[in-house]
Structures are given as structure tokens and as C-alpha cells.
Amino acid sequence: DAGVTQSPTHLIKTRGQQVTLRCSPKSGHDTVSWYQQALGQGPQFIFQYYEEEERQRGNFPDRFSGHQFPNYSSELNVNALLLGDSALYLCASSERWNEKLFFGSGTQLSVL
Amino acid sequence: QQQVKQSPQSLIVQKGGISIINCAYENTAFDYFPWYQQFPGKGPALLIAIRPDVSEKKEGRFTISFNKSAKQFSLHIMDSQPGDSATYFCAAAADRGSTLGRLYFGRGTQLTVWP
Numbered sequence: 001d002a003g004v005t006q007s008p009t010h011l012i013k014t015r016g017q018q019v020t021l022r023c024s025p026k027s028g029h030d031t032v033s034w035y036q037q038a039l040g041q042g043p044q045f046i047f048q049y050y051e052e053e054e055r056q057r058g059n060f061p062d063r064f065s066g067h068q069f070p071n072y073s074s075e076l077n078v079n080a081l082l083l084g085d086s087a088l089y090l091c092a093s094s095e096r097w098n099e100k101l102f103f104g105s106g107t108q109l110s111v112l
Numbered sequence: 113q114q115q116v117k118q119s120p121q122s123l124i125v126q127k128g129g130i131s132i133i134n135c136a137y138e139n140t141a142f143d144y145f146p147w148y149q150q151f152p153g154k155g156p157a158l159l160i161a162i163r164p165d166v167s168e169k170k171e172g173r174f175t176i177s178f179n180k181s182a183k184q185f186s187l188h189i190m191d192s193q194p195g196d197s198a199t200y201f202c203a204a205a206a207d208r209g210s211t212l213g214r215l216y217f218g219r220g221t222q223l224t225v226w227p
Contacts, residue, residue: 004155033214042118042201042217043156056214090155099144099205099212103155 002027004093004104012110013081021076021107025093032074033101034066035090043090049074050096078109086111115139116204118218125225131189133221135202138183142204144212147176147187150199150220159200160187192225199223 005024013019025032031050035043045058049068063079072093078085088108092101118135125131135145143164148156162169162176162185169176175188189196199222203215 035215040220042116042203042219043215044217045214048214058214092155094212099146099161099207100158101146101212101215103148103157105153105155 004029004091004102006089006091006104006107008107009105010108010110012112014112015081015083017081017111018077018079019081019109021078021089021091021109023074023076023091023093023104025072025074025091026102029093029095029102030072031094031096032068032072033092033094034074034076035092035103036060037088037090037106039087046076081111083111085109114219115216116202116218118202118221120221121219122222123224125192125223127192127194127225127227129192129225131192131196131223131225132186133200133202133223134184134186135204135218136182136184137204137216139204139206139216140183141206142216143207144205145176145178145185146203146205146215147174148201148203148217150201156201189223192223194225194227197223197225 033048034046037043048056068074088106090106092103146161147159150156173190178185202218206213
């Protein structure tokens with residue numbers, strides 16, 4: 001049983017570009033959350049999706065957007081990249097009524 | 113504003129010793145308190161979690177102690193092993209009906225266990 005899978009594992013972009021990160025949840029999970037983890041910091045909540053809708057959102061600008069597909073997979077899009085967007089982006093999945101979150105290994109984004 | 117404050121930032125323990133990491137929170141709506149372990153290049157993995165209706169929970173060598181009145185909780189790792197060397201995060205969340213709310217993470221503790 002595959003866990004949470006994220007792609008790509010590493011990505012290098014330049015300022016002003018746009019990026020799309022992808023996540024496939026653990027089998028049986030219908031809820032996907034995205035977190036940003038800066039170097040040496042704890043993960044920061046970006047948003048959560050279930051039933052293909054954004055249900056909760058953290059303190060991130062509108063440049064961060066997402067989508068959930070009917071098969072529960074999800075994308076995170078970041079527009080107009082800034083140097084400060086360089087971080088590890090983590091996807092976490094769960095069953096709606098289960099508090100246990102399972103994290104993927106993340107996508108390391110570097111903005112030059 | 114940091115919703116969950118974690119200390120120490122780093123911890124060095126001898127093999128066989130006890131590792132203790134502390135966290136504090138202010139939001140009384142929090143009712144779920146997990147601890148995560150993260151190895152380099154990996155995502156956080158759930159270690160153990162507690163709800164406020166109990167003061168202690170033990171799973172193997174890992175124990176959470178919870179003090180509701182003080183709004184503090186801590187992770188104790190007994191008989192610490194070199195394989196426990198990792199970054200540990202405490203977190204907190206509030207239930208939102210049928211789904212768990214966002215997790216607020218502490219800044220993390222880098223644990224090193226010397227053989």
C-alpha cells in the first residue's frame with residue numbers, strides 16, 4: 001500500500017515563475033492538506049481540501065491556490081514566485097473522520 | 113504569533129538516557145495534541161498523540177504528559193537510542209465537527225543521541 005506520494009521531489013524556479021506541485025493521497029484517504037516548511041522551522045498550514053473544495057486556509061496570499069480531483073489527488077499552484085517561497089512543500093492526507101495525518105516526503109522548491 | 117511554543121531547540125542525550133521535549137499553547141480550543149518525528153529528506157511521521165481528557169499516554173518508549181491547567185504538554189523518550197536522532201515537532205489542532213482542523217506546529221527540537 002503506497003503512502004502519500006508527491007512529485008516532483010525537487011524543483012528549481014526563478015522569481016516570477018509559476019509552479020505546480022502534485023500529491024496522491026494514501027489509499028482510502030479523501031482529505032488532503034498542504035503545508036510549507038521553511039528550513040529549520042515547523043510546517044505551516046496552507047490549505048485543506050475535501051470533496052474537491054477548499055475547506056480551510058492558512059495565512060497565505062492568493063498566489064497560493066490548489067485543486068482536488070475526483071480521485072482525491074491534489075495540486076498546489078504558486079504564481080509569481082518570490083525568493084521567500086523557497087521551502088519544502090508537504091502534502092498530508094487523512095480520512096475525513098480520522099485525526100491521523102500521513103505526510104509525503106515533500107517537494108523541495110528552490111526559487112533563484 | 114506562534115500558537116505552539118516548543119523547547120529546547122536542540123537536545124543531546126546519551127544512549128539509554130531520557131529525552132524530554134516541552135510544548136506550551138494558549139488557545140483553549142485546541143483538543144488534539146500530536147507529536148511528529150522527522151528524519152532528513154522525509155516528511156513528518158506521527159509518533160503519538162493525546163486528547164485533553166487524559167493526563168498521560170504511553171506507547172512503547174514514548175510518553176506524552178499533558179497538563180491542561182498549565183496548557184503544557186511534553187514528550188518523554190525513555191531509553192533513547194541513536195536511531196531516535198531526528199527532529200521532533202509538537203502540534204495542536206481543534207476539531208471542526210467531522211474533520212480535524214489545521215495543525216499548528218512548534219518550531220521543532222533537533223535530538224541527537226550519542227552511542
